[in-house]
Amino acid sequence: QVTDTLAKESPSSPSYDWFQTDSLVTVVIYTKQKAINLDSVIVDHRDDSFRAETVIKDYSYLVHVALSHEIQEDFSVLVVENVGKIEIVLKKKENTSWKRLGHPQENHNSIIPKKDTGLFYRKCQLVSKEDVTRDTKLFCLMLPPSTHLQVPVRQHVYLKLPITGTESVKPYTPVSDSLFSEFKEPVLPNNIYIYFLIKIYPAGFFTPELDHLQIGDYVSVSNPERNFIISQLQELEDLFLLAAGTGFTPVVKVLNYALTNIPSLRKVKLMFFNKTEDDIIWRSQLEKLACKDKRFEVEFVLSAPTSEWSGKQGYISLALLSEFLKRSSDTSKVLICLCGPTPFTEQGMKMLHDLNFSKDEIHSSTA
Ligand code: FAD
Ligand code: NAD
Incomplete structure (x- = not known):
């Protein structure tokens, strides 16, 4: 066994080690944290x-090397949650003995604020593109086998495309393939x-280019960025979701997560604002979900x-909100999520303050 672990690391800092058999190299990351998963x-x-890159709260711990020998494209990642250990099992191309894992690269074996790591991209292939409304499409991208990434x-994440010779990026919120797909995160590997x-804006800068991609074409996808702390969802009783247009996208996984993972949850209500009926994303799925799960209610509000x-009808208003946002009891733990055009x-934020909801009870995503 060969050890590269930095001796000078403080006890609470993550560290790594590696070992090998004839055919495999296992890189082990000791995060020293319990709240880790795939x-x-x-x-x-x-x-x-x-x-x-291991994300630990607001920091990233990097193991970053130029490998000393070639490996096969695919690998596996295992997490031993209760001891905070991550194992990455690489397959050697040749059954030779490695003297070292590789040469250190930028920020190797260091822990740095996540905001300073920069966005790291990998190329993903467009697998399918389906119409959802007249201007909104469901894009499916496939990660390369040489990447392990779960959002x-x-x-x-940020999507990146070359547009008129310049690399251009815009943020997008991954969803599941439907509201009914079994909630897989974060327990199962290999997503x-x-x-x-x-939504494709004909006069927009980025989305027409995305729309021009053919099946099999590539688009670069960044590491995820956080805009919501999942602990805010724990012990929640009433979840209110206020979404407008594609501001619905963050709702998809939150809804799925909340209905599957929060035992204390009593109700989830979505008020979904759109221009016309034709603009409502996944309307029939939302109505089916409301029939299937009595904790979930959906209400559509149209501006045109x-x-x-x-x-x-109309835009977001105090009258609509005060009727909609009824707690299941005076003391129930509430979270209201807002997302849509600025x-x-x-x-919406101003109205929620006027209705005396506290800052802790509101989470908004701005465009
Ligand atoms: P833009 O060029 O930005 O234009 C958008 C529209 O505004 C077009 O109709 C354009 O004609 C009009 N416009 C542009 N400039 C002006 C101007 N000066 N005056 C008047 N009108 C103007 N979008 C999604 O569809 N799905 C998502 O999951 C998603 N997730 C997001 C997550 C985050 C965190 C954020 C911040 C945004 C998200 N967005 C999402 C929005 C997305 O990032 C882009 O802003 C959107 O796709 C528009 O990009 P575009 O370059 O095609 O359009
Ligand atoms: P849209 O133009 O189709 O409008 C949808 C609804 O938003 C309207 O029916 C109306 O109720 C409301 N609305 C629009 N303009 C308004 C105004 N001036 N005042 C009050 N209400 C208004 O919306 P869209 O084109 O789908 O845009 C969705 C927005 O959501 C984009 O700006 C996008 O950037 C943002 N978005 C943000 C995130 C995030 O995570 N931050 C994710 C997805 C989308």
Whole structure:
């Protein structure tokens, strides 16, 4: 066994080690944290570069080396949660004995604030593209076998494309393939597909380019960025979701997570604001879910309905919110999530303060 662990690390800092058999090399990361799982680590190898980024609260611990020998493309990642250990099992191309894991690269074996790690991208292949509404599509991208990446609930990634010779990026929030797909995160490995609901703006800069991609084309996907702390969901009793247009995308995984993972949950109510009926993303799935799970209710509000629409109308308003946001009891633990165009979110935030909800009870995502 060969050890590269930094002796000078303080006891609470993560460290790594590696060992080998004839055919395998196992890189072990000791996070010294219990709250880790398969979405805590993002692994990529490309040519001889091997990079494993372990996210620990607001920090990243990096193992980043130029491997001393060649490995096969695929690998496996295992997490031993109760001891905070991550094992990455690489397959050697040749059964030779390695004297060292490799040459250290930038930030190797160091813990740095996550905001300073920079965005790391890998190329993903477009596998399918389906119409969802007249302007919104469900894109399915496939991760390369040389990447392990799972996007946790309420995180977004950046997509990158070359546009007129310049690398251009925009943020997007991964969803599941439907509201009924079994909730897999964060326990099962090998989620190789990432789904996105993306609205194409004909006069937009980025989305027409995305729309021009053909099946089999590549788009670069960054590491996830967090905009929501999952602990806010624990012990929750009432979850209210206020979404407008594609501001629905963060709702997908939160809804799925909440209905599956929060035993204390009594109700989840979604108020979904759109221009017309045709703009409502996954309307029939939402209605089916409301029939299937009595804790879930959905209400649609249209800002430009046809004369046949008998439901609620208009923009977000104090009247709509005060009727909608009823706690199941005076003391129930509540969270309200808001996401949509900036004026929608700003007006909504102000109204929620006027309705005496506290800052801790509100989470908003701005455009
Ligand atoms: P842009 O060029 O930004 O234009 C958008 C629209 O505004 C077009 O109709 C354009 O004509 C109009 N416009 C542009 N400039 C002006 C102007 N000066 N005056 C008036 N109108 C103007 N979107 C999704 O579809 N799905 C998601 O999951 C998603 N997740 C997101 C997550 C986060 C954290 C954030 C911040 C945004 C997210 N978005 C999402 C929005 C996404 O990042 C892009 O902003 C969106 O796709 C528009 O990109 P675009 O370059 O095509 O359009
Ligand atoms: P849209 O133009 O189709 O409008 C949807 C609804 O938003 C309208 O029916 C209306 O109720 C409300 N709305 C629009 N303009 C408003 C205004 N000026 N005042 C009050 N309410 C208004 O929306 P869209 O084109 O789907 O845009 C969705 C927005 O959500 C984008 O700005 C996108 O960047 C943002 N988004 C953010 C995130 C995130 O995580 N931060 C994720 C997805 C989408």
